Amino acid sequence: MDLINEILKLKQEKNAIILAHYYQRPEIQDIADAVGDSYNLSRVAQECKEKVVVFCGVKFMAESAKILSPEKIVLLPVMDAGCPMAEMAEAQEVLKMKQEHPNALVVTYINSTTEVKALTDVCVTSSSAMKIISNIPNDEIIFLPDKNLGEYIAEQFPNKKFYLWDGFCITHRKVKKENILYIKDIKRDVKVLVHPECEAEIRAMADFIGSTGDIIKYADECIKTEYIVVTEQGVIHQMKKRNPHKNFYVPGTSMTCFNMKKTTLQDVYECLVDMKNEIIIDEDIRIKAYTALMNMHKLAR
The missing domain is CATH 3.40.50.10800 (NadA-like)
Known part of the structure; x- marks a missing residue:
């Protein structure tokens, strides 16, 4: 067949x-x-x-x-x-965090369960987070579940107070500094493209930090031909299709999301x-989560 x-x-x-x-x-x-x-x-x-x-x-x-x-x-x-990261944030614990910080707006990465989205004021993605946070007037923000993305966003908004959930992506956590340095020693004119779900020391090595879509766009528009792609390696399929004359390298043996x-x-x-x-999805929970996702679309414009 x-x-x-x-x-x-x-x-x-x-x-x-x-x-x-x-x-x-x-x-x-x-x-x-x-x-x-x-x-x-x-x-x-x-x-x-x-x-x-x-x-x-x-x-x-x-x-x-x-x-x-x-x-x-x-x-x-x-x-x-x-998604192991999504499962790191449980609704009851999120409720507790909201009670601890009653003046904070709850901003949740789309990599989260429906139950957590239902407790959220606005969802974000890695590509829309900066725009959305800049459109939010609140000075206090609870950000979950990805601590690394939350840290990266917080660095761009020093006047806002962020309370970060201690979650992470198991795939982006795999990459090590030495994996990137090894390739850079061989390919001296290589650009390092990093997803913000990576840890701070990896983000510090980046020539560019962005979502998967942003990373693809950067490689499309940059005149360089050599790139270290520091995100799940499935993205390289589209990068090679669009840029067959360019070379893309994965740090370490692999960056594969099993799921x-x-x-x-x-x-x-x-x-x-x-x-x-x-x-x-239970309709009562869906309606609450719907508001968070619709706010994402509105505030990302």
Whole structure:
């Protein structure tokens, strides 16, 4: 069976759109109608005309699409594709933090559970965080769950007080300073592109810090031909497609998110055949989380 053609046929039959995050396997990205970071995919899911959204990513992404578009059927090809960072913030603990800092606005990275989003004033992505924080008048901000992204944002806003959750991305935590120095010793004219989920000492080595989408754009526009890409290595698939004459290096042996790589073509096919793994969210929680995501779109403009 030609899985790709079968998936494309099923997509038409089911009136479905396939969305893939930059960190997905190359073959998943290649069959997708849209490939992007969390922010852009959340917009596509909300604005698309199709009634079925097949979200090739991790669970919080599919949940975000369902929060924004409850009338659509949102399918996650692999239901246990989770995000360890998102699971580091629990709703009851967030409530406690809110009580400790009653004057603070709760700003939550989109990499979070629906239950935590429901306790949030506004969500952000790594690409929209700066714009959103600059549009917020509050001087006190609770930021969760990623401490590294929170630290990076706080550095840009010294007049605001940040209370940071102690969460992190297990993939971005893998990279070591010596991994980057090793490549720089061999490739002297290399640019270091770093995701803000990395720790401070890695961010300090960067020529550019930005979201996956921003990193791709930087490599598109920069005249240099050598880059160390310090984020999940799935992004390199799009970078090579757009810049075949440029070279991209991963620090260390790999930077792979196990959960992002769970989804296969077979999973996408079975998901569409059986219309299985539908995302279902309690309506009361969805409405509360919806406000946080809508505020993200409003404040990011």
